[in-house]
Amino acid sequence: MLTRAYQHSLNGSSRPEGLPLLEVDDISLRFGGVKALTNVSFTVTQGHVHAIIGPNGAGKSSLLNCISGIYHPQEGQIRLHTGGGQDFRGKDVQEGQHLLTQLPSYKVARLGVARSFQNIELFSHLSVLENLMLGRHIHMRHSVLASMLWFGPARKQEIEHRHLVEEVIDLLQLQSYRHKPVGALAYGIQKRVELGRALCIQPALLLLDEPMAGMNAEEKEDMARYILDVHELAGVSVVLIEHDMNVVMDISDRVSVLDFGKLIADGTPDEVKADPAVIEAYLGSDTEDDEVKDAERRMQERTDV
Amino acid sequence: MAMTATGVHHRSYTSELRLRATRAEYVRLALMGVLLVVVPFVLDNYWMSIANTILIAIIGAVGLNILVGYTGQISLGQGGFLAVGAYTSVILSDRMGLPTPLAIALAVVMTAVVGTFFGLPGLRLKGLYLAIATLASQQIIEFLIRRDYGDFLTGGLGYINVERLGFLGFQVGGRDVFERQWYVILAVLAVLSVVAARNIFRTGLGRSFMAVRDQDIAAEAIGVNLTRAKLTAFAVSSGFVGLAGALTAHYSEVVSWEKFTLEVSILYLAMIIVGGLGSIAGAVYGAIFMTLLPVVIRNVANALESVVPFLGSQLPAVQNATFGLVIILFLIIEPRGLNRLWERIKEYFRFWPFRY
Ligand SMILES: Nc1ncnc2c1ncn2[C@@H]1O[C@H](COP(=O)(O)OP(=O)(O)OP(=O)(O)O)[C@@H](O)[C@H]1O
Ligand SMILES: [Mg+2]
Numbered sequence: 001m002l003t004r005a006y007q008h009s010l011n012g013s014s015r016p017e018g019l020p021l022l023e024v025d026d027i028s029l030r031f032g033g034v035k036a037l038t039n040v041s042f043t044v045t046q047g048h049v050h051a052i053i054g055p056n057g058a059g060k061s062s063l064l065n066c067i068s069g070i071y072h073p074q075e076g077q078i079r080l081h082t083g084g085g086q087d088f089r090g091k092d093v094q095e096g097q098h099l100l101t102q103l104p105s106y107k108v109a110r111l112g113v114a115r116s117f118q119n120i121e122l123f124s125h126l127s128v129l130e131n132l133m134l135g136r137h138i139h140m141r142h143s144v145l146a147s148m149l150w151f152g153p154a155r156k157q158e159i160e161h162r163h164l165v166e167e168v169i170d171l172l173q174l175q176s177y178r179h180k181p182v183g184a185l186a187y188g189i190q191k192r193v194e195l196g197r198a199l200c201i202q203p204a205l206l207l208l209d210e211p212m213a214g215m216n217a218e219e220k221e222d223m224a225r226y227i228l229d230v231h232e233l234a235g236v237s238v239v240l241i242e243h244d245m246n247v248v249m250d251i252s253d254r255v256s257v258l259d260f261g262k263l264i265a266d267g268t269p270d271e272v273k274a275d276p277a278v279i280e281a282y283l284g285s286d287t288e289d290d291e292v293k294d295a296e297r298r299m300q301e302r303t304d305v
Numbered sequence: 306m307a308m309t310a311t312g313v314h315h316r317s318y319t320s321e322l323r324l325r326a327t328r329a330e331y332v333r334l335a336l337m338g339v340l341l342v343v344v345p346f347v348l349d350n351y352w353m354s355i356a357n358t359i360l361i362a363i364i365g366a367v368g369l370n371i372l373v374g375y376t377g378q379i380s381l382g383q384g385g386f387l388a389v390g391a392y393t394s395v396i397l398s399d400r401m402g403l404p405t406p407l408a409i410a411l412a413v414v415m416t417a418v419v420g421t422f423f424g425l426p427g428l429r430l431k432g433l434y435l436a437i438a439t440l441a442s443q444q445i446i447e448f449l450i451r452r453d454y455g456d457f458l459t460g461g462l463g464y465i466n467v468e469r470l471g472f473l474g475f476q477v478g479g480r481d482v483f484e485r486q487w488y489v490i491l492a493v494l495a496v497l498s499v500v501a502a503r504n505i506f507r508t509g510l511g512r513s514f515m516a517v518r519d520q521d522i523a524a525e526a527i528g529v530n531l532t533r534a535k536l537t538a539f540a541v542s543s544g545f546v547g548l549a550g551a552l553t554a555h556y557s558e559v560v561s562w563e564k565f566t567l568e569v570s571i572l573y574l575a576m577i578i579v580g581g582l583g584s585i586a587g588a589v590y591g592a593i594f595m596t597l598l599p600v601v602i603r604n605v606a607n608a609l610e611s612v613v614p615f616l617g618s619q620l621p622a623v624q625n626a627t628f629g630l631v632i633i634l635f636l637i638i639e640p641r642g643l644n645r646l647w648e649r650i651k652e653y654f655r656f657w658p659f660r661y
Contacts, residue, residue, distance in 0.1 A: 068526055109528035121523035123516050125583070133509065134516050138528035142510040144541055150504035158508060159318045201527060 006171070008164045010234040012112035013204035014093035016085040017047040021237050022067065022205055027076030027101070029062055029261075036062040037073065037261045044205070044254075049231055049238045051248045051269075054258035055281070056294060060241045061118055063258065064207050067239070068115050069105035077101050080111055080205070088202060110138045112204030116194040116211055118241075124183030128174055128193050129165065131182055135200025136161040165200055172196045172226055188219040195226060199236075206230070206238045212247060214298055220244065224251055243294065249273065257281070322507065341492055345485045353484035355600055360491035361552050362592035364498045366576045367585055368545025371502060373574070374582035375511065376538035377518030378427050382420075382439040383573040385446030386543050388565035390416045390550025392450060392458055395467050395560050405472050405555065412551040413544045419446075420543020427535050443567055451562045464561035467554055487556055494552065498545055503585050505541070514538050515583070579635050581642030590643035602627045 015021050022044040029037040036059045044050045052060050065071040067078055078100040083093035100108050114135075123131050140161060146154045169175055172192050177185060182193055191211055198206055211227065212220045224247055230236050231251075242248050248255060248269065255272040257265040259281040265272050272278055315321035325331055344356055365387065372378050393415045398408035426438035450458060459465050470477045470487075477486045505511040516524040517534050525531055554560045572595060580591020602624050610617035639646045 070522065070526070105522075105525045106528050106530045109526055115526055117523065117526075121520050121526075123519035123523065125519055126512070126515055130512055130515075134512050134524075134527055134529075137509060137513055137516075140509040142508075142513065144505075144510065144537065147505045147508040147510040148501035150507060154504070154508045155319075155322065158322060161509075162318045197527065 006167045008167055008202070009088040010168070010199050010202055010230060011088060011204075011236045012202035013046060013235075013237060014083050014085050014087040015046040015081060015204070017235070019046050019081065019084060020044070021046040021081055022239070023077075023079045023081070024063070024067070025077045025079065027063075027066060027073040027078060029059075029066060029071060029073040035261050037066070037258075039076070040258070040261070040263045041076075042256045042263060042266050044237060044239055046237050047235060048253040049227070049240060049251055051252035051255045052239065052241045052258060053243070053245070053248055053255060056297065057260075058258040059261040060258055061209055062261075064115065064209050064239070064241065067100060067108075068113055068207060069100055069103050069108035073101060080108075080113065082111070082204065109201065112201060113207065114198035114201040114203035114205070115207035116191070116198055116209055118209040118213065120187075120190050120194055122182045122190060122194055122197070125181060127179050127181055128169075128177045128185070128196075129179060131193055132165045132168060132196050132200050133158075133161065135168075135197040136165065138201065164202075168196050168199050171199075171229065188215055188223075191215070191223065192226070195223075195230075199230060203236055206236050208238060208240045210241050210243065212242060212244060220247065227251065324503065324507075341496075345488050350480070350484050353488055355596065357484060357487050357491050357556060359593050359596045360488070360495040361549050361556065362573075362576065362596050363495045363589050364552070365546050365549035365573055366580065366588040366592040367498055367502045368542045368549065369573050370577045370580075370582065370585065370588040371505070371514070371545065372538055372542035374577055374584065374587070375506065375518060376514040376535065376542075378424070378535060378538060379432065379436045380439045380542075381436055381567065381570045381574070382423055382442040382446070383546060384565040384567060384569035385423075385443040386416050386420055386546040387550035387553065387569065388446055388450055388562070389419045389543075390547030391554035391560050391565070392465075393547070394551035395465055395554045396458070398555075399465070399468050405470060409548065409551045409555070413547045416547025416550065417540040417544040420546070421536050421540045424536055424539025424543075427539065428532055440567070443570055447562060447566060450565065459561075464559055465554075467558045467560060469558065470555045491552065491556070494548070498548065499585060499589060502545070502588075506585070510537070518583075575632055577642075579632060579642055581644030584642070584644040586647070587642050587644030590647070594643060598628060598631060599624055 013021065020043050024040060024042050024044075026039050026041050027037055028035070028039055040059075040063065052063065054060050062071060066073050080098045080100050081095070082098065083095040085093065087093050098111055100111075100113070103111075123134065126134070140157055141153070143153075146152060169178060172195065174189070174192060174196060177189060177193075182190060185193070195208070195211060198208075208227070212223045215223065227238060227240070228251055231238055240248075240252065252269055255265075255267065255269050256263060257272060257275070257278050264277045264281055265275040267275070313327060325334060345353065348356060365383065369380065369383055372380050390412045394405075394408045394412035397403045397411055398405045401408075403411070423439065423442035427435050430438055453459055453463070470490075477483060506515070513524065513529045513534050514537075516527070516529055517531060517538075521531060524534070550565075553564065557564075576591035576595045577588050578591070579594055580589065581587025603620065606616040606620055606623055616623055635642075
C-alpha cells in the first residue's frame with residue numbers, strides 16, 4: 001500500500017466516478033478477408049478496471065489499437081467522454097465527447113488515452129528517465145529556439161516536469177534504473193517502464209496490453225500491485241488485456257470477452273465466469289492445452305525478437 | 306566539486322541537468338578551450354586553412370547528425386543543402402547588397418525551408434527508400450545550379466566570385482591575417498552550433514526526434530506528431546547545413562557547383578558514421594578525422610615519394626584507396642564510431658585498475 005504523499009495526480013480524467021468514459025459502439029475491423037472484429041460494443045465506466053479477455057487471435061490487441069487510433073475500424077464509432085467534473089488542476093470541465101475513430105493516434109494520446117504494448121515498444125536507446133520524460137511530451141512546449149538556448153524556459157520546463165516523472169519512478173520503484181538505457185534492462189523492468197511512460201501522460205484512460213505476459217508469479221504480483229495502486233489511489237480508469245484468469249477475476253470490476261472478433265460476454269467477473277458461452281469458448285475448451293500453446297507461442301515470439 | 310563520478314551526488318535537478326559533473330570533465334572542457342585559442346598561434350597559414358575547413362565541416366556534420374543520427378532519417382541531400390546556403394547568402398549579400406550577417410541568417414532560413422520541402426517524402430518513406438528520395442533532391446539541386454537557367458545564379462560564368470567578408474565596419478584582411486581572422490569567426494560559430502545542437506537533445510524537442518528514430522508507432526502513441534517532428538528535424542538540420550554552406554562560400558570566396566556534388570553528401574555521411582551516429586561529439590570527431598585524413602595521406606605519400614615513386618605519380622588513386630580502407634577498417638573495429646572509442650577509453654581509465 002502506498003504511504004507516500006504525491007503532489008501530482010496521475011488521473012487525467014475530468015469525469016466523475018461511475019459515468020461512462022469510453023463507448024465502443026458497434027465497431028467492425030477487417031484486414032483484407034480477415035475479420036479481426038465484428039460488431040463489438042461495450043462501455044468502460046470511469047473508475048473501473050475493465051478487463052478484456054479471449055483466446056489468442058480473438059482480436060483483443062486489435063480492439064486496443066482501434067481505441068488508441070492506430071487502427072481505424074471500417075464501421076462503428078468509439079467515443080471518449082470528458083468533463084462533468086474537475087480535472088487534476090481542480091478546474092471544472094464542461095462535458096464533451098471525442099470521436100476517437102476519426103483521430104490519428106497522436107491526437108488520441110493528447111486526449112489522455114495512454115497505453116502499453118503487447119511486445120514492449122520502448123525507445124530502446126534512451127534511458128529510463130528519457131523514456132518517462134517522453135511521457136510528458138504532450139504537456140510540454142517544444143520551441144526550437146528555446147531548446148537551443150537551454151537556459152531559460154527550456155531548462156525550467158525540464159525541471160518542472162521532472163517532478164512528476166520522479167513521482168512515477170518512486171511509485172514504480174525504478175530508482176536504480178533511472179539512467180540505464182532501457183534496451184539493456186530485464187524484460188520485467190521494461191514492462192514496468194512502459195507502464196511508467198503511460199502514467200507520465202497523466203492518463204484519462206490507461207490501456208494495458210498484457211502487462212504481465214511472460215512474467216513469473218512474483219513479477220506478476222508486483223505488476224498487479226502497481227496497477228491496483230494506480231487505480232485505487234489515483235483513480236485512473238484501466239482497460240486491461242490479460243490471459244491469467246486469476247489476475248483478471250481478482251482485480252477487474254468488469255470483463256468483456258472476445259472470441260473470433262465477436263463480443264460473446266460482458267459483465268462482472270462473476271457473471272462472466274458463469275456465462276455458458278464463455279465456458280464453451282474460453283474456459284471450457286481444454287484450458288491446459290491452450291496454456292501450453294500459449295506458452296509455446298510466447299517462447300517463439302521471444303526468440304524471434 | 307567531485308573528482309570522479311562516484312563522488313557525485315546531485316542535490317537538485319538543476320545540478321543533475323548540467324552537462325558536466327566531475328572536475329575531470331571541466332578540465333577536459335578547459336583543455337579544449339585552450340586548444341582552440343592556441344591553434345592560431347602555432348599553425349602556419351596552410352594548416353590554418355585546414356583548421357578552418359574543419360570548423361565549417363563540424364557545423365555541417367552536426368546538422369546532418371541531427372537528421373540522420375538522432376532522428377533516423379537518412380539523407381543524401383547534404384551537398385544540395387550546402388549549395389542552397391552558399392548561393393542564397395552570396396546572392397543576398399553581394400548582389401542584393403544586404404549586410405553579410407543578415408544574408409547568412411536568411412540563407413539559414415532559406416535552407417531550412419528547402420530542407421523541409423525535400424523532407425516531405427520522409428513522411429511516407431523510411432530507410433533506403435528515403436535515401437533514394439533524398440538522392441533525388443541532391444540531383445535536382447545540383448542540376449539546377451549546374452544548368453543555371455537564364456544565367457540567374459552566375460551570370461553565365463559558371464561560378465560566382467565572392468567579395469571579401471566584411472560586417473559592421475570590420476573587413477577581413479589580406480593573406481597574412483586572412484586565415485587567422487576567419488578562424489576566430491568560424492571557431493565562435495562552430496562552438497555556438499555545437500552547444501545549440503547539444504542543448505536540443507537535453508530537451509523535449511530532441512527527445513521527440515530520438516523517439517521517432519527508435520519507435521515511431523510508440524512515439525505517436527505518446528502524442529508525438531510524427532509529421533511535425535520529422536519536418537522539424539529536417540528544418541533544424543538543414544538550418545545548420547545552410548550555415549555551413551554560406552560560410553563555405555564567404556570563406557573560399559568562390560561558389561561553383563563542383564563543391565556541392567553527391568560526393569560531398571557521401572563524405573558528410575562518412576563523417577557522422579565514422580564519428581558516431583546520434584552523437585554531437587561524434588560529428589565533431591568525424592569532421593576532424595575525415596578532413597584531416599586526405600591531408601595526412603597526401604603528406605605521407607609525398608614524404609615517401611623518393612622511396613616509392615609510384616605513390617607520387619598515382620596520388621589520387623592511392624588517396625582514394627587509403628581513404629576507403631581506413632573507413633572500412635574503422636567500421637570493422639568500432640562500428641559505433643570515434644565517439645564510442647573515446648567513451649571506451651574513458652571507461653577504461655575510470656575503472657582502472659579493474660577490468661569492469
Ligand atoms: N496489422 C494486421 N494485419 C493483418 N492482420 C492482422 C493485423 N493485426 C491483427 N491481425 C489479425 O487480426 C486477428 C486478431 O489479432 P489480435 O492481435 O488482435 O489478437 P489478440 O486477441 O490480441 O491475440 P493474442 O492473445 O495472441 O495477443 C488475428 O487473426 C490477426 O492475424
Ligand atoms: Mg494481442
